[in-house]
Amino acid sequence: MPSQPVWPQRNCSRTQSHRANYIPNVVYPPDLPTTEFVSSRNKYTIAIMVSLPRKWRKHNLFYILMALELPITIVILTFTGIASHDLYRTKLWQDGADNGFNSSPDEILYAAANHRPYKVPMVWGSFITNYNLVIGVLSTFILITKLPVHILRIFYPPVSVFVHVGLFILYIVSASYQAGSDKSDPKHLQSGPPWYLTKSCSVASNKDNIGYCQQAKALFGFTIIIIVLYFVEIIVSVHSCFLTKEEKAERDERREEKRTMKEYEDMVLRTPRTFPMMSPALPSGGATQMMPTMSSRSPEFSTFGTGSSDLPLRDHFSTPNPRPPTQQESSETLAPGNQPQMYFPPPPKKAAKA
Secondary structure (H helix, E strand, C coil): CCCCCCCCCCCCCCCCCCCCCCCCCCCCCCCCCCCCHHHHHHHHHHHHHHHCCCCCCCCCHHHHHHHHHHHHHHHHHHHHHHHHHCCCCCCCHHHHHHHCCCCCCCCHHHHCCCCCCCCHHHHHHHHHHHHHHHHHHHHHHHHHHEEEEEECCCHHHHHHHHHHHHHHHHHHHHHHHHHCCCCCCCCEECCCEEEHHHHHHHHHHHHHHHHHHHHHHHHHHHHHHHHHHHHHHEEEHHHHHHCCCCHHHHHHHHHHHHHHHHHHHHHHHHHCCCCCCCCCCCCCCCCCCCCCCCCCCCCCHCCCCCCCCCCCCCCHCCCCCCCHHHHHHCCCCCCCCCCCCCCCCCCCCCCCCC
């Protein structure tokens, strides 16, 4: 049998050069990763993962907030869908012009006829109508998504802060556009919000616009309500992002238990015959007697299963001279001297030193 190759020893230090120990025409075994590198990498990964707060202080409170958010979001989506495609925006603009509250939509035609640039006020433009419809659909989708995610407990407080701050800003912009001013006509300046927000809808010159005035006013009101609700959700989420001393101690204790268990599992996997499977929390002193592990080369393993069996055909086919099953003798009829003796292997000899 060919002898095993002997690897030449070399200097594996990272800080010293090993060219002096290099032997040409010799294949060196690959370097194994050092324990320091693995442990530092694991610590860096764990530090990133545990730095994210994952538990809510008021987990059920968030369900209540989402229950309040659901009808408000549906109402906003309904009103923005009705107002889309300029159902009543231009009509309210013209009604305010008839009462002398704001500019007239005819200014667009006059500016085009005289080749003058004209900028439509934001409160009467088509952008705010489409913008409200988009954020209505977006907020509904986010609400449908975050409900099951929060039930699965993976909607972490920092993620909630990021989501609700974004929605809060979007609706703040929407409210500012809905309450925008109209200063395009110097003769009819509108410094504050439009007339349908500051005045009663009964002042409309066209009575058919009263219902549209009420819808626009209701949309602005629900926009303010959902802004307040998102602000409350932001406060609750931020409150859960900061841990108390007791929560930090509990988190550090769980982290230490996981680290200890991980180190013990790695140690067992590296040396399975030296460290038997046991809980690291159990005492390992001399008072605790551990059972030795059994391998395929141990004497106990070689003598395992050599006793008699109750199977009728096991001895019939395993012996050189098989006997019929009817002629088998039971252990009760055997003489004491004829009973099978248990085999005890001789003690292992000490290997001779080379």
